[in-house]
Amino acid sequence: MVLIGLPGCGKSTVGRQLAKRLNTAFQDTDAVITDRIGMPIRSFFEQEGEERFREIEHRVLAEFLDGGYQGVLATGGGIVLRDDNRECLRQARSVVYLRASPDDLVRRLRHDRQRPLLQVSDPLKRLRELYAVRDPLYRDVATFVIDTGRPSVSMLANLIATQLELDAANGRAC
Numbered sequence: 001m002v003l004i005g006l007p008g009c010g011k012s013t014v015g016r017q018l019a020k021r022l023n024t025a026f027q028d029t030d031a032v033i034t035d036r037i038g039m040p041i042r043s044f045f046e047q048e049g050e051e052r053f054r055e056i057e058h059r060v061l062a063e064f065l066d067g068g069y070q071g072v073l074a075t076g077g078g079i080v081l082r083d084d085n086r087e088c089l090r091q092a093r094s095v096v097y098l099r100a101s102p103d104d105l106v107r108r109l110r111h112d113r114q115r116p117l118l119q120v121s122d123p124l125k126r127l128r129e130l131y132a133v134r135d136p137l138y139r140d141v142a143t144f145v146i147d148t149g150r151p152s153v154s155m156l157a158n159l160i161a162t163q164l165e166l167d168a169a170n171g172r173a174c
């Protein structure tokens with residue numbers, strides 16, 4: 001199953017807990033990319049540009065999904081920007097959109113210096129722009145949407161696990 005959503009929505013944090021709860025593997029496309037490029041993503045954006053990053057991100061996503069990866073996969077917030085990535089995601093068995101408001105995200109990420117797109121003078125404005133463009137794209141490929149506003153990380157992991165179990169019990173693949 002794949003987790004999507006804006007930077008800071010909890011794809012890695014919730015994803016790790018969910019994998020434990022489901023007793024399955026956890027992987028993070030950003031971590032795989034970082035290993036592959038041998039530098040932080042922020043440095044890669046500065047040296048090589050976003051477009052090169054998106055190429056590598058596409059290859060990594062396709063490798064996981066074409067390879068039939070069965071665990072929990074956290075993705076980068078921009079994974080839905082490319083048509084071919086959205087096509088890949090539609091073939092995944094479950095895609096969960098962790099929805100978070102720009103206001104919540106800017107609070108969570110106020111000390112972050114790693115996310116290249118948010119190193120701007122007005123990160124709230126940037127997050128609102130990202131939300132406007134991406135929210136419809138996340139919804140387009142999501143199997144279901146979870147609002148992350150109130151619940152804790154462990155509650156969210158339990159909520160998703162329960163939803164996946166219900167889907168499985170109702171005969172829908174998870």
Ligand SMILES: Nc1ncnc2c1ncn2[C@@H]1O[C@H](COP(=O)(O)OP(=O)(O)O)[C@@H](O)[C@H]1O
Pocket residue numbers: 005006007008009010011012013014074108109148151152153156
């Ligand atoms: N539901 C939540 N409530 C409060 N803080 C959260 C929640 N989900 C994630 N966080 C915090 O927000 C930050 C970003 O989370 P992270 O999992 O790295 O996001 P992503 O992988 O989606 O970019 C971390 O400090 C994490 O602890």
Ligand SMILES: O=C(O)C1=C[C@@H](OP(=O)(O)O)[C@@H](O)[C@H](O)C1
Pocket residue numbers: 005006007008011030041075076077078079114115116117
């Ligand atoms: O939103 C984006 O376009 C990006 C989000 C980042 O991942 P997170 O969503 O884990 O921050 C990372 O993939 C890269 O900096 C680009």
